Amino acid sequence: xxxxxxxxxxxxxxxxxxxxxxxxxxxxxxxxxxxxxxxxxxxxxxxxxxxxxxxxxxxxxxxxxxxxxxxxxxxxxxxxxxxxxxxxxxxxxxxxxxxxxxxxxxxxxxxxxxxxxxxxxxxxxxxxxxxxxxxxxxxxxxxxxxxxxxxxxxxxxxxxxxxxxxxxxxxxxxxxxxxxxxxxxxxxxxxxxxxxxxxxxxxxxxxxxxxxxxxxxxxxxxxxxxxxxxxxxxxxxxxxxxxxxxxxxxxxxxxxxxxxxxxxxxxxxxxxxx
Numbered sequence: 001x002x003x004x005x006x007x008x009x010x011x012x013x014x015x016x017x018x019x020x021x022x023x024x025x026x027x028x029x030x031x032x033x034x035x036x037x038x039x040x041x042x043x044x045x046x047x048x049x050x051x052x053x054x055x056x057x058x059x060x061x062x063x064x065x066x067x068x069x070x071x072x073x074x075x076x077x078x079x080x081x082x083x084x085x086x087x088x089x090x091x092x093x094x095x096x097x098x099x100x101x102x103x104x105x106x107x108x109x110x111x112x113x114x115x116x117x118x119x120x121x122x123x124x125x126x127x128x129x130x131x132x133x134x135x136x137x138x139x140x141x142x143x144x145x146x147x148x149x150x151x152x153x154x155x156x157x158x159x160x161x162x163x164x165x166x167x168x169x170x171x172x173x174x175x176x177x178x179x180x181x182x183x184x185x186x187x188x189x190x191x192x193x194x195x196x197x198x199x200x201x202x203x204x205x206x207x208x209x210x211x212x213x214x215x216x217x218x219x220x221x222x223x224x225x226x227x228x229x230x231x232x233x234x235x236x237x238x239x240x241x242x243x244x245x246x247x248x249x250x251x252x253x254x255x256x257x258x259x260x261x262x263x264x265x266x267x268x269x270x271x272x273x274x
Contacts, residue, residue, distance in 0.1 A: 015065035018055045025051045026223045038200045040210035043220035049203045057088035057169045083111035087163040091171040101155045102140040108162030130162040149176035170202035186213040211259045235259040
């Protein structure tokens with residue numbers, strides 16, 4: 001089963017401020033998402049990672065500044081058009097009760113359908129491919145509420161893939177997944193990027209996995225970007241101490257030499273002479 005081809009898109013935030021109920025979380029942030037790369041956003045809880053992803057995916061309107069898709073502000077583009085170029089997996093997605101896995105994944109096709117159009121052969125192929133890519137084809141007829149947390153997460157990722165967009169925004173996509181399925185998912189992300197040119201931006205908490213599977217790392221703290229670049233440039237003991245308050249050794253992992261983090265303790269738990 002072949003992977004669907006997609007149209008590439010460029011995504012950029014310029015002087016972007018975001019927040020909730022009058023409170024600003026991110027202020028005057030600018031970021032050009034590297035096209036056809038895998039980017040991971042890292043940082044402590046509450047630093048604005050998910051808020052940034054929501055802004056990039058037009059799930060959250062800017063307080064000021066703009067997000068640009070192909071050089072045009074998102075606010076000037078139709079929701080349907082944006083949804084054919086950018087797909088978003090939020091941190092805590094929700095679906096109506098009674099939905100089967102296949103029903104959920106089929107919803108990823110809605111942006112590409114007209115009101116008068118029946119579910120087509122190409123739609124069916126895209127859904128089948130997305131189910132197979134996330135290894136849940138055999139679960140297609142099961143109700144979502146009967147799945148484990150990890151299976152449900154893969155169903156949501158499958159829906160995102162069925163959208164066939166050039167840009168994937170994934171907020172903590174490895175949540176609820178055991179280590180084997182985390183690796184399976186991140187291998188899929190790398191395949192989509194390397195072999196099919198998908199641009200991926202994902203929020204990850206596991207810094208070593210982010211280093212292993214990303215081309216570009218964005219480190220955030222207090223609603224701002226404090227560093228970005230290759231994993232080797234960003235993931236250093238000094239940066240981990242500054243961003244996370246974490247004392248750690250950073251060593252090259254044995255297969256590709258990418259940074260691997262060995263935690264030693266936080267600034268609050270280390271001896272004074274450490």
